[in-house]
């Protein structure tokens with residue numbers, strides 16, 4: 409029987425997202441204004457030293473590697489008024505909210521080679537375990553299914569809590585007891601903590 413081998417070293421979307429450029433975050437940081445602005449990025453994006461921007465473009469500078477990358481920015485009108493920014497992938501031109509960091513600089517998800525989401529890169533039980541951990545973290549509890557199930561967070565709607573809890577129990581039923589003790593995949597789960 410021929411089986412597809414999972415590449416365990418393949419970077420997941422979650423992994424790549426830590427260094428990702430999110431256009432909403434850039435706007436929040438005060439970039440993308442009508443006049444030219446510059447931002448020293450510090451530790452937030454280790455591979456970028458400075459971002460220079462104006463309303464319709466961004467320039468990423470990396471002095472260490474002597475690279476400069478230019479990214480086009482466009483705006484669309486929101487339903488509730490106001491405008492929201494988009495970046496255009498420097499390779500294919502596609503309009504996206506996030507660019508991921510690859511070896512050749514920042515590109516859209518498909519130009520970077522369509523990395524998988526962590527759950528897609530896992531076995532069936534791995535996927536169940538991952539989703540279960542994710543729900544538990546969303547509820548502010550301990551990720552591991554061996555820990556007690558979290559209470560409803562004070563600011564969460566009762567209906568939302570009941571739905572997530574029902575889903576978690578459904579997943580738990582599918583997970584053999586032995587698999588519950590599997591180590592928690594924190595490197596990929598941090599992506600879902602906001």
Ligand SMILES: [Zn+2]
Nearest residue numbers: 497500516519
């Ligand atoms: Zn692209």
